[in-house]
Amino acid sequence: MMEMNFNQHISGQFNADLEAIRNQMMGMGGLVERQVSAAIEAICGGETSGADDIIRREDEVDSMEVAIDHECTQILVRRQPAASDLRMVLAVSRVVRDLERIGDEACKIAIHTLEVADARNTQICQQSLRYMGAEVVKMISGALDAFARADVDGAIEVVRNDKLVDKQYAAALRELITYMMEDPRSISQAINILWILRALERIGDHARNISEQVIYLVSGTDVRHTPLSEIEEQAATKDDSKS
Template identity: 35%
Template sequence: MENNHIVKSFDQELKQIENFILEMGGLVEIQIHESVKALGNRDIELAKKVRDDDKTVDNLEIKIDELTLRTLALRQPVATDLRSVICALKVASNLERIGDYAKNIAKRTQVLADTNSVGTAEKTIKRMADLVQKMVTDVLNAYVKKDIEMADDIRLRDEEVDHMHNTLFRELLTYMMEDPRNITPCMHMLFIAKNLERMGDHTTAIAEKIHYVVKGALPKEKRPKGDKTSQMSVENTIEGNQYT
C-alpha cells in the first residue's frame, strides 16, 4: 500500500513538472509571436511587454529546477523515469534560452522604432518566426506524447530555418553595401535573424531530448545544419550577386 502511494506521488510530481514545461512553452510561443509583431509594427509598448514577460519565464525555469532536483533527491528514479526528469531539467533550460532570444528581439525593436524597414528583410524575419513558433508548438506536443517521429521531423525542419537565415544574411549584406545608411538597421536585423536561428537550434535540441527519453540514446544521425553565414563574406556576396 505504501509503495503504491509512493508511485502515485511520483507520477503526480512528473505531471506537475510536465505542466510547468507546457506553461513555460506556451509563454515562449507568445514571446516569439509578440516580439516579431512588435518589430513589424514598431510597437515599443508591445516590445516592452515581451521583455517584462521574460521574468515569468525565468521564474518558471526556477520552479522546474527546484521540483526536478527535489524529485531526483527524494525519489531516486531509474531508467525511463530518470531520463524523464533529467529531460525536463534540460528542456526548461532550452525554453528559457528561446525566451531570452525573443527578449533580445524586443530590445532591438526599441532601437529600430524610428527606422524604416529595409527591402523584404522583415517579411523573411516574419516567415522565420512563424516557422520557429510552429516548431516550438510541435515539439511541446511531441514532448507530452513522447512522439519520436514528430520529434525527428522537427529536427529536419530546422534546416529550413538555417536556409532562410543564409538568404537573409546575404540580402542584408547587399543592402548595407548599396547604402551606408542601411548599416545600422541591417546590423540589428542580422542579430534578430540570428536570434531566430538559435531558437530553431534550441527547439531541435528539445526534440533530441525526447528521442533520448524514449529510446535511451540520442539520435544516431547528425543534426542537419544549413547555417553557412560563418563562411560568408562581402566579397562572396558581391560575386554571388553577379550571377543572380
C-alpha cells in the first residue's frame, strides 16, 4: 500500500489541485455506489419510487464526470505533471469515465424495474439478482477504497471478484432460459430481467477497470486487458523484489 503524499511539490496550489480532483472523484464514486444499491433494492423490493429517483439523478452523475474531466484537463495544461502526478491525473480521468458508465447501468436497471413493476410474477431470478447485486456493490466499494488507500492488494481482490460475478451471470442466464422455456408467457418480463442481469455484469466490469487504474497509479504498469493470473504474478514479483 502506498501513501498518497502531495507534499513534495513547491506549489501548494498544485497539491490542492491534485487533492481536489481525487476528492471529487471519490464523491462521485460514493453517489454512483448509492445509485447502484438503490437500483438493486428497487428491483428486488419493487420500489418504483426509488427507481424514479435513480433515473432523475442520472444527469447529476453525468455533470460530475464532465466537471472532473475538465479539471483534469486544466491540470494537464497548467501544470504539465510528470511521473506519479501524471498517473494520478490520468487515473482519475479514466475512473470517472467508468463511474459515469456505472451510473448509466444503474439507470438501465431502474428503467427495467419500472417495466416489470406490474408483472404477474415478479420473482424471476430474484435470488440471482440479489447475489449479483450484493457482489457488484462490494466491488465498487472495494475499488474506491483501494484507490483511496493506493492498495494494490485490494485492487487485485476486486479483479478476482469480477470472475465470480461472471460465473453468477452465466448461471442466472441458464436459470432465465429455463424459466422462459417452461412458461412462455413470462418471456416479456424475462427479457427485462435479462437486461438487468447484463447491467449488473457490466457494473462488475467497470469496477474491475477502476481497480486496474489503482495498479497503474501505484506501479505505473498498465494492466488493462491483462489476465488475472498475469496481474497476480506481476504483483508477487514486485513484492519479492521489496523483500
